[in-house]
Amino acid sequence: MTASPLAEQIAQKLRRDILRGKLAPGDPIKERDNAVDLGVSRTPLREAVRILAKEGLVQLRPARSPIVADPSLKEVRDAVMVLKALEILSGELACREASDAEIAEIRDLSERHLALSETAEGDALIELFEIDMAFHTAIARASHNPALAETHAAYLARMWRQRYLSAVQRRARERVRTQHENIVRGLETRDPARVGTEIDAHLSALIVNLTRLFELRESGRDLTTNEKDIE
Amino acid sequence: MTASPLAEQIAQKLRRDILRGKLAPGDPIKERDNAVDLGVSRTPLREAVRILAKEGLVQLRPARSPIVADPSLKEVRDAVMVLKALEILSGELACREASDAEIAEIRDLSERHLALSETAEGDALIELFEIDMAFHTAIARASHNPALAETHAAYLARMWRQRYLSAVQRRARERVRTQHENIVRGLETRDPARVGTEIDAHLSALIVNLTRLFELRESGRDLTTNEKDIE
């Protein structure tokens, strides 16, 4: 028995397609078409779509094709607020619960991020970003609260694309570097209040940056929407 | 087209069965058996099980029947901590975002809870408890942050049974009444700090109470496990 990795596998593939922009917001995800494309049956693909729907990456509509979610600014801000609360809790708990090894690992991620951040361009940006995500995920796991880590991961996944667009900017990269460093320092000194403050600052800055991105998007031509629907 | 209410319908039925204790923690949920019992096919039942799994009510195991989750004390405490963070955020946001009507509705729920709390016994306890849940849900919705409300609801659902066992106790009922009142006062005066503090106290007390319940359960015979497996 294969323990149903297939649905999860498909979900993973779709997730990447969505986040990389291959599947643009608003695009329909038709059960039949995608199933034959991937060479699988509709059943597991259907299940995969449900998984993504729970994560908020796709939107189910009654009697309609599911579509790739296209969150509004408010929705993104709402999600970041929740993420912030979750991550602050993670950081505070991590101060108490994390092992030294775990904190060392977080520092390591921070430094790898630092090293890559200055030079990265093109495809390396994706790697940079994945390290960024791993950094935050590691903090959530260091809370030793699996439920928290899981929910945190779900929110992170949901906003992957938005965060990616934000993190890629040069000016944001500078800021992220120092903020990550501050968070690590707080963890190393096991200072929950400081960690909370730093994470708060970090994610508050993210909200500001995302807001700016959305405003840019509304004026000027679009960075996130693909051009295919103009064809 | 029926917009797939079937799976959701089944999930709802199973959820109630689990929470009322008809399906005890550890019980397997076999696809075939339950499907024929409910007179539906395996496909929607399977989907329903996945929904409950995402909510944390059932536990999927590779190559095994899913079983009704039987959370340990640590897991419950972990979940309540997350719930607390979510609910504090809800309360703080509600102070800023909620309409007067929404706050009035929350007060109404608090008062209905109060009225029922003193006299309720037997089946009325379920109604009492549903009002309790509605109270907390209303606060989450009053945050005007749908993502937050949804995640909060998921955590609430996950711990329905534990909270039920806690809320039914006479001594807990007394405490809950005054704490609800305090939260409402904070909302009415639009005082985020106070609301945060009160919710914190409320849920911290819940953790204490749940811990006590678990200790009781470990000594003496079991209140939550049904007796069927001794047959």
Place this chain on the structure above:
DNA sequence: CGTTTGAATCTGGTATACCAAAAAATTCTT
């Protein structure tokens, strides 16, 4: 030429049939 109506088609929802892996039971061996 515009509007309306109906049929063809596309979509997701549901049921069922089949397969492989894991548990359980039985039997064969020692």
Place this chain on the structure above:
DNA sequence: AAGAATTTTTTGGTATACCAGATTCAAACG
């Protein structure tokens, strides 16, 4: 009689076939 190996059964995973609602496009009517 005890243990191990094999066979049988049970379970979930996957594919496929069928159904009903919704959309859309076209033709006919005003």
